[in-house]
Each structure stands twice: as C-alpha cells, then as structure tokens.
Amino acid sequence: MMGIFRRGILPMLLAAVALPAMAQERSITVASTTSTEQSGLFGHILPIFTRETGIAVRVVALGTGQALDVGRRGDADVVFVHDRAAEERFVAEGFGGPRRHVMFNDFVITGPASDPARIAGLGDTAEALRRIAAARAPFISRGDRSGTHAAELRLWQQAGVDPATGRGQWYREVGQGMGPALNTAAAQGAYILADRGTWLSFRNRQDQRILIEGDTRLFNQYGVMLVNAQRHPHVKAADGQRFIDWLLSAAGQAAIASYRINGEQLFFPNADKAEPVS
Amino acid sequence: MQDLASAFTTAFGLILSLDPAVLAIVALSLRVSLSALLLAALIGLPLGALLAVARFPGRGGVITLTNALMGLPPVVVGLLIYLLLSRSGPLGSFGLLFTPGAMILAQAVLITPILAALTRQVLEGMWEEYAEQLRSFGAGPWRAVPTLLWDGRFLLLTVLLAGFGRAAAEVGAVMVVGGNIEGFTRVMTTAIALETSKGDLPLALALGIVLMAIVLGVNALAQGVRSIAARWAG
Amino acid sequence: MQAPQSILPLCTEGLGFSAGGAEILSDVSLKITAGAPTLLIGANGAGKSVLLRLLHGLLKPSAGRVFWAMPTDHAARRQAMVFQRPVLLRRSVLANTLYPLMLAGVAQGERLARAEEALALVGLADRTADPARKLSVGQQQRLALARAAALQPELLFLDEPSASLDPAATRAVEEIVLTLAQRGTKIVMTTHDLAQARRLAGDMVFLHRGSVLEQAPAEAFFQQPASATARAFLRGELVW
Numbered sequence: 001m002m003g004i005f006r007r008g009i010l011p012m013l014l015a016a017v018a019l020p021a022m023a024q025e026r027s028i029t030v031a032s033t034t035s036t037e038q039s040g041l042f043g044h045i046l047p048i049f050t051r052e053t054g055i056a057v058r059v060v061a062l063g064t065g066q067a068l069d070v071g072r073r074g075d076a077d078v079v080f081v082h083d084r085a086a087e088e089r090f091v092a093e094g095f096g097g098p099r100r101h102v103m104f105n106d107f108v109i110t111g112p113a114s115d116p117a118r119i120a121g122l123g124d125t126a127e128a129l130r131r132i133a134a135a136r137a138p139f140i141s142r143g144d145r146s147g148t149h150a151a152e153l154r155l156w157q158q159a160g161v162d163p164a165t166g167r168g169q170w171y172r173e174v175g176q177g178m179g180p181a182l183n184t185a186a187a188q189g190a191y192i193l194a195d196r197g198t199w200l201s202f203r204n205r206q207d208q209r210i211l212i213e214g215d216t217r218l219f220n221q222y223g224v225m226l227v228n229a230q231r232h233p234h235v236k237a238a239d240g241q242r243f244i245d246w247l248l249s250a251a252g253q254a255a256i257a258s259y260r261i262n263g264e265q266l267f268f269p270n271a272d273k274a275e276p277v278s
Numbered sequence: 279m280q281d282l283a284s285a286f287t288t289a290f291g292l293i294l295s296l297d298p299a300v301l302a303i304v305a306l307s308l309r310v311s312l313s314a315l316l317l318a319a320l321i322g323l324p325l326g327a328l329l330a331v332a333r334f335p336g337r338g339g340v341i342t343l344t345n346a347l348m349g350l351p352p353v354v355v356g357l358l359i360y361l362l363l364s365r366s367g368p369l370g371s372f373g374l375l376f377t378p379g380a381m382i383l384a385q386a387v388l389i390t391p392i393l394a395a396l397t398r399q400v401l402e403g404m405w406e407e408y409a410e411q412l413r414s415f416g417a418g419p420w421r422a423v424p425t426l427l428w429d430g431r432f433l434l435l436t437v438l439l440a441g442f443g444r445a446a447a448e449v450g451a452v453m454v455v456g457g458n459i460e461g462f463t464r465v466m467t468t469a470i471a472l473e474t475s476k477g478d479l480p481l482a483l484a485l486g487i488v489l490m491a492i493v494l495g496v497n498a499l500a501q502g503v504r505s506i507a508a509r510w511a512g
Numbered sequence: 513m514q515a516p517q518s519i520l521p522l523c524t525e526g527l528g529f530s531a532g533g534a535e536i537l538s539d540v541s542l543k544i545t546a547g548a549p550t551l552l553i554g555a556n557g558a559g560k561s562v563l564l565r566l567l568h569g570l571l572k573p574s575a576g577r578v579f580w581a582m583p584t585d586h587a588a589r590r591q592a593m594v595f596q597r598p599v600l601l602r603r604s605v606l607a608n609t610l611y612p613l614m615l616a617g618v619a620q621g622e623r624l625a626r627a628e629e630a631l632a633l634v635g636l637a638d639r640t641a642d643p644a645r646k647l648s649v650g651q652q653q654r655l656a657l658a659r660a661a662a663l664q665p666e667l668l669f670l671d672e673p674s675a676s677l678d679p680a681a682t683r684a685v686e687e688i689v690l691t692l693a694q695r696g697t698k699i700v701m702t703t704h705d706l707a708q709a710r711r712l713a714g715d716m717v718f719l720h721r722g723s724v725l726e727q728a729p730a731e732a733f734f735q736q737p738a739s740a741t742a743r744a745f746l747r748g749e750l751v752w
Contacts, residue, residue: 029376029459038476043460060376060457074365075375179475186477204477232365234373410570411599415612416588425611429602 027056028239031068031076033147034177036222037061039197039266045255049246055239063177065145071096071225074232077240080247082195082222083147096225102247103256103267104221107151108199109212110182111137111191119191125215126159133161136170138190142181143173147220152193155217182208195220197266222267224248248272285483292488299461300485304492307465310378310452311445314385318441322390323434326397327426331405331419341398347391352384356454359384363455376457381465384451389441396437401426432508439500446493466492519580519587519666520698521545522567528575529562536562537722540576548714549689549699551730553706555751558719560702561596561671567700568593568669589616593669597676598656605631605647606640609659616663630662631655634688650681657688661697668692670701674708686711706746710734718742720751 036042037059046057060070064081071079072095079096081087091097109128111119117135119128132139141163142149156163163171172190174181178198185192186206194202199210212218224244229237246252253269260266292300329341361367363375363383374380404426412422427434449467456463458472466489473482527540537559544550552560565571567578569588580587592612601608609627618626631637634654639647644655653673660668670689674682689712693699703709709716713730718737725739737743745751 027462029457034475038472056462058376058457058459058462060459073367074370177475179477183474183477202477204479234365234371408599408601410565411595413570414568414593415615417615421615425601432602 026054026239027058028077028236028243029058029060029075030078030080030243031060031062031066031070032080033064033067033082034061034179035082035148035195035198036080038177038179039195039201040261041197041256041259041267044259045252048255049243049252052251053239053242053246055242057243061177063142063144063146064148064150068095071227074227074235077227077236078224078243079227080222080224081147082220083150084221084223086147086150087223087225091225094228095231096227099223099225100244100248101270101272102222102224103253103269103271104219105196105267106213107148107193107218107220108196108210109191109193109218110185110199110208111211112189113207113209114189115211117191120211122212123215125155125212125217128212129156129159130161132191133159133163133166133170136166138170138172138188139163139166140181140185140188140190140192141171141173142178143175144177146177148178148193148195151220155193158217200261200264200266221270281480282483284480285487288480288484289487289491292484293491300488302461303464303466303469304488306378306463307446307467307489308492310381310465311385311442313382314389314445315438315442317382317386318390318393318445319438321386322393322441323397323427323437324423325390326394327401327423328419329394329398330401330426331409331422333419341395344391344395344398348395350388350391352388352448352450353454355384355388356451359387359451359455375455376459376463378456378463380455381452381463384455385445385448388448388451389445392444393437393441396440397427397430397434400433400437401430404430432504435500435504439497442496443493446489517582518546519582519590521581522667522700523579524567524576525579526576527563527566527573527578529559529566529571530574535722537566538575540724542717542724542727544698544700544715546698548730549693549701549712550715550717551709551713552700552702552717552719553704553709553745554719555745556704559722560704560719563719564593564669564671564700564702590665591667591669592660592663592665593671594653594656594660594673596672598652600644600647600652600655603644604640605636605642605644605655608644608655609662612659612663626662626664627658630658633661633691634658635684648681650677650684653677653681653685654688657685657692661688661692665697667698667700670699672702672704675704682708706748718745720745 038061042059050056060076062070064083064086067079067081068086068090070076071090080102087099091099109119109125117132117137119131122128141152167173174184178194179202181192182194182198182202183204186204186208224247226237226240226244227235229235248271253271256267256269257265329337329344359380360375362369363372363380364370365375374383405422408422408426412425417425447467449471452465453468453471456465456468458464458468466485470482470485470489473485522544524540524542527537528535529537540563552563554560562571566573568591569584601611606627609630610623613623613626628637631640634657636651636655636658644652647655674685677685686708689699689701701712716726716728716730716733717724718726718733720741726733726737726742734746737746741751
C-alpha cells in the first residue's frame with residue numbers, strides 16, 4: 001500500500017499541502033455579524049486598515065449572540081456587533097471591553113408588494129407590528145439570538161404583542177442569518193425585520209420592498225470591544241486595540257462613511273457620540 | 279430558467295477568466311480536502327483492512343459502529359472539533375480554530391469512518407480468497423493488512439474518491455470550524471453558502487458548477503490512472 | 513547454527529476432524545518419510561484435502577496430533593503448499609514469486625536469484641513482468657509451483673494441482689513435480705486420478721470415508737491392494 005502513496009497520491013497531496021500558506025504574518029480575528037460582512041462593509045474598509053498597518057483582519061461572521069460567545073471562549077481578539085444590551089452584559093461579565101460606539105444604521109420592515117396587513121407608510125413601527133399580528137400575516141423571525149433578532153423582540157414588546165402565540169403559524173422563526181431569512185421571506189411573501197445594509201446588498205428580493213422605515217425605534221447601533229487578554233492570554237491585545245483605535249479614528253470613520261451601494265450610504269459613523277435616543 | 283442560464287454563463291466566466299479570488303478558493307478547497315483525505319486514509323485504510331481480516335469479540339459491534347459513523351452529520355463533527363479546538367477547549371493552545379488546519383481535521387474526522395467501512399467491504403472478499411494461501415506462507419492477519427491494501431489498490435482508489443467527494447462537498451463542519459474567513463478559510467462550499475445567503479443565487483450556483491467540475495476532474499483523473507494501471511496489473 | 517536436521521518423518525496419531533457435527537476424518541495414523549512422492553488417493557469427499565490441510569497446519573485437528581521431527585513452528589517454515597486453484601496476488605509474475613520469500617525472511621540480495629531460478633524451472637522466465645492474473649490457468653498453476661519451489665521447502669503439499677487443467681498443462685505440472693522430487697523435495701500430493709498416481713507415486717495412501725484404509729509402496733499397492741474397497745477403486749468402480 002505504501003507504494004501507491006509513494007508513486008501517486010503522496011506527491012499530489014504534498015503539492016496540495018505545500019501550496020503557499022495563505023496566512024499572513026500579522027493578523028487578528030474579529031467576531032462580527034453577518035450584516036457587516038454580507039453588506040460588503042468589511043470588504044471595503046479592511047483593505048484600507050491592512051494597507052495602513054500591515055495587520056490582516058480575519059472576520060468570522062455570525063449572529064451577535066454567537067459572535068459574543070466566540071469572544072467569551074477567547075476564539076477572537078475583537079468583537080464587533082450590534083446588540084447593546086447583550087454587549088453591556090458581555091463587558092459586565094468581564095469578557096472584554098470597554099465597549100465603544102462605532103457606527104449605526106437602521107432596520108427596515110420589508111414585505112410583499114401586496115401588503116396584506118396594510119402597513120405601508122405607517123410612521124409607527126408598533127402599530128405596524130400590531131396590524132401584522134391582527135391579520136395573522138406571515139412574519140419571518142431570525143430566531144438566532146442575533147442583534148437583529150434581539151431588536152425585533154424588543155419591537156414586539158413595545159407593540160404589546162406576544163408573537164410566540166402565532167409560532168409555527170404566521171410567526172416563523174428560521175434560526176438563520178439575515179440572508180437566508182430574507183430568502184425565506186421572499187419565497188413565502190412574508191414580512192421581516194432586516195438591517196438596511198444587508199437589504200441593500202441582497203439580490204434575491206423578488207417582490208419584497210421596504211414598507212416601514214425611518215422610525216427612531218428602528219435605530220441600529222454597532223459597538224466594538226477588545227476581548228479581555230487577562231482572561232485569555234493569547235489574545236492579540238495590541239493589534240486588536242490598534243484596529244479598534246483605527247475604527248474610531250478620523251480615517252476609520254471616513255472609510256465607513258464612504259461605503260455606498262448604488263450611491264446610498266449604508267453605515268453612519270458615530271464614534272463616541274451619544275447614541276440617538278430611541 | 280433565466281437564473282439557471284445565467285448561472286451557467288457565470289460559471290463559464292469564472293472558469294475562463296481565472297479570477298484570482300476564485301482560484302485561491304479552489305486551491306484552498308483542494309488543499310484542505312486532499313490533506314484531509316491523506317490524513318483519513320492513513321487511519322481509515324489500515325483500520326478497514328484490519329476489520330476485514332481480524333476476528334475478535336465485538337467485531338460485529340465495531341463494524342456496525344463504523345457503518346453508522348458514515349452518516350455522521352457534518353455539523354455535529356464541526357461542533358465537536360470546535361469545542362476541542364476552541365481556546366477554552368482541551369486543544370485550545372494550538373490556536374487551530376478558524377484556520378485551514380481545523381478544517382482539515384474536521385473533514386478527516388468526517389471521512390475516516392467512510393474510508394474504513396468501505397475498505398472493509400472491499401477487502402473482505404479479497405481476504406476470503408487470500409486467507410488460506412497467506413497463512414500457508416506464514417502471514418497472519420497483521421501481515422495480511424499491507425498485502426490486502428496493496429493488492430486492492432485499484433478498488434481502494436474508488437473508496438478514496440468517495441471520501442474525497444464527501445470531504446469536498448461538505449459545508450457544515452468547515453463553516454463552523456473555519457469561520458468562512460475571506461482569503462483564509464473560505465472554500466468552495468462556504469463561498470456557495472455565503473452567496474446563497476446574500477441572495478445571489480446565480481453566483482452561488484455558478485460556484486457550485488465550478489465545484490462539480492473540479493470533483494469531476496479529480497474523478498476522471500483517478501479513473502484514468504486506474505484504468506491504465508489496471509490494464510498493467512490485472 | 514546447528515546443522516539442518518530434517519523435518520521428516522511426518523507422523524500423525526489418531527488424527528480426526530469434524531466440522532458442523534459431521535465427522536470428516538477419523539483416527540488417521542500415518543508415517544510419511546523422506547524419499548519418492550507420497551500420493552493420497554481416494555474418491556471425492558474421502559477427506560484428502562482436509563488431511564492435507566491438517567498436515568500443513570491450516571486446520572486444527574478435533575482429535576489426535578501431527579508430529580514433525582522438530583517443533584511444529586520450525587517445521588512450518590520448511591514446508592509449502594500449492595492449492596487446487598492457485599491464489600495469485602494481483603501483482604506481476606515476479607512479484608508473486610518474491611512475496612513469500614520476503615515473508616520467509618530470505619535476504620533481499622538472494623530473493624531475486626531464487627525467484628528467477630524458480631520461474632525458469634516452470635518455464636515462465638520470459639513472463640516475469642506480466643500481470644499474474646492475466647496468465648492462462650495452466651500458467652497460473654505453474655507460477656504457484658514456482659512460488660512454492662522458490663521457498664526451497666523440504667516438503668511440498670500439492671492439493672489436486674492438475675484437477676482443472678487440460679492434458680498438456682497437466683503434463684507440464686507433473687514434470688515440474690518430478691523435477692522437484694528428484695532434487696530432494698518430499699512431495700505429498702492428493703489426486704483422484706489413478707493414472708497420475710501411477711506415474712508419480714513412490715508411496716500410496718488410500719483414503720475412504722475419512723479413514724486411511726491402506727498405506728503401502730506404490731508397486732505393492734497397485735499390484736496387490738489389501739482391502740476390497742481399494743481393489744474396487746482400482747478397477748474403476750464407484751466407491752463411496
């Protein structure tokens with residue numbers, strides 16, 4: 001058997017394994033959200049940071065809850081997410097911090113053009129959700145402990161509706177990222193809460209369109225934290241801090257502001273400014 | 279229909295343009311899956327051969343177990359490897375999580391039972407034929423293992439291809455342990471999953487077509503080698 | 513090392529074998545000494561092949577014992593066996609011949625010479641690179657003989673080596689067997705072919721229904737068989 005390895009398979013495998021390793025010398029791992037990765041923001045700003053500092057940034061894109069868990073386990077150096085309550089818990093538990101504001105964008109509610117619950121143009125998100133529940137119109141929930149999922153649950157609470165009563169019927173939890181959830185909503189002609197960034201870069205819209213936007217309740221703040229190097233000694237604290245400092249610097253904030261899809265700005269830098277009242 | 283047509287057009291475009299980003303993803307896919315195949319073969323082939331020749335109490339149970347492990351859900355393997363390799367896990371100090379090494383390990387774990395179970399099936403018949411003659415030569419089961427592996431080499435090539443196909447097509451485990459990091463751990467399957475999430479179904483399908491073409495190419499190459507060599511060795 | 517002492521004589525004492533409740537051999541006591549070939553003869557199902565496998569150590573006796581003139585594991589290294597259907601490795605003719613030499617621990621430098629000599633003996637010297645399994649049935653059996661001969665065994669068991677061969681191939685096999693015997697290899701061979709037994713045998717063992725009815729020098733056996741069953745068998749009657 002060893003013969004066949006020597007003669008055929010081994011050289012092939014060695015060639016494959018010996019391909020130039022794609023790892024860069026200096027790198028940090030950032031646990032972030034699908035919205036920042038899939039909207040294309042990281043593809044726009046990270047090369048600028050790497051060019052300036054020589055530090056490669058490896059982004060693992062997950063839901064906010066999972067991304068914070070990755071930070072808790074010490075499997076990332078920096079966490080860059082959007083669920084303020086969960087982030088503050090993360091900092092309070094001593095897993096990292098301090099938490100810094102980086103940027104915001106907003107959520108939108110999209111739905112089928114036919115709009116069976118007749119919510120289009122309502123200025124009040126709570127009223128819109130009450131109408132969807134009353135009409136028992138299909139609504140797709142992320143159901144994955146992501147920042148968007150947390151925001152959606154907060155909105156239902158503010159509307160005074162417990163969507164769990166419609167679970168499995170009109171209220172459908174898919175337990176997946178923003179993109180798959182949007183795919184499902186488009187396929188089922190359902191309503192959904194989406195972050196604007198992912199929505200703008202999403203291609204398979206079919207007859208989905210924005211029905212609710214601009215309500216201050218739909219504000220979506222992103223925060224960044226360094227993972228606690230005292231708890232996890234291998235954390236690349238210096239390079240991680242450098243990334244955070246850059247995000248908050250004029251150069252980083254300008255890079256964020258300059259990212260556009262079809263001329264539309266996706267994220268609004270607000271480093272260390274007060275979060276707009278929601 | 280339009281999406282399908284556009285997927286094929288995009289696929290051909292991707293192949294013909296030799297887009298460096300796509301090439302890097304293809305190269306990483308091959309590197310990860312072939313390394314996993316080597317690792318799994320080093321364990322699975324001898325193990326399967328040993329199961330074919332050895333007679334010991336509990337052998338039936340071990341065979342049932344390897345057969346069952348063939349159906350191991352990739353995500354479960356991914357989680358297992360994730361927890362092992364996490365900085366908070368027992369093997370955390372190696373810093374392998376979210377690297378190609380973790381992906382190789384996950385795929386190897388996934389396909390080792392496949393290689394072992396299929397190798398056992400393939401070599402069991404050969405052992406029935408060889409057993410008496412080899413014992414006459416003074417070779418016991420242990421010595422028979424390398425003999426059977428060598429004599430079954432052309433049949434085992436098919437077994438290796440099955441393992442490679444499963445490894446290359448797998449998405450759940452490498453997504454969890456690799457993290458789908460652009461330019462570092464993004465392979466064909468996780469790229470397909472990502473483009474699907476972004477709703478770019480034609481691009482996702484095009485990448486799928488490229489993946490199929492690669493797997494097809496590897497199979498054709500291996501079968502070509504096999505048929506030429508089989509003509510020689512009988 | 514001590515001077516090579518012979519593994520012969522080979523004796524059995526009350527040898528018996530049963531499988532699945534059926535008694536296949538019972539109370540076989542034999543003595544096989546060095547010299548001309550010993551042929552085991554008998555009808556199909558008489559127990560010839562089982563006896564050969566018990567002697568070679570491939571089967572464990574249910575009763576009795578097999579004795580060699582030295583400890584059995586030492587004797588095992590100085591005997592070989594060729595089966596009715598040769599089991600050839602999926603390798604070249606030469607690699608097939610080298611394989612048992614490697615297992616036997618023959619020095620690497622000596623293996624090739626011994627393999628080539630054995631292949632020349634069976635007339636396959638010009639086929640060394642061919643895939644073994646692409647040979648004709650007759651050639652395959654000759655290769656199996658070469659493989660055994662290369663081991664230079666003191667005793668060679670042959671189980672119906674020409675049963676599935678045509679007359680020309682049978683003749684080739686017999687010539688090889690006689691050559692090996694003349695070189696001093698003790699041959700112990702089963703056959704159901706009386707004419708073949710007459711051509712080869714120095715010593716005859718007649719088996720019937722799992723028992724040895726006669727053991728005698730070939731000449732005596734063919735001229736004056738002691739038992740009525742053997743007489744009937746020699747007349748070509750169906751006995752079972």
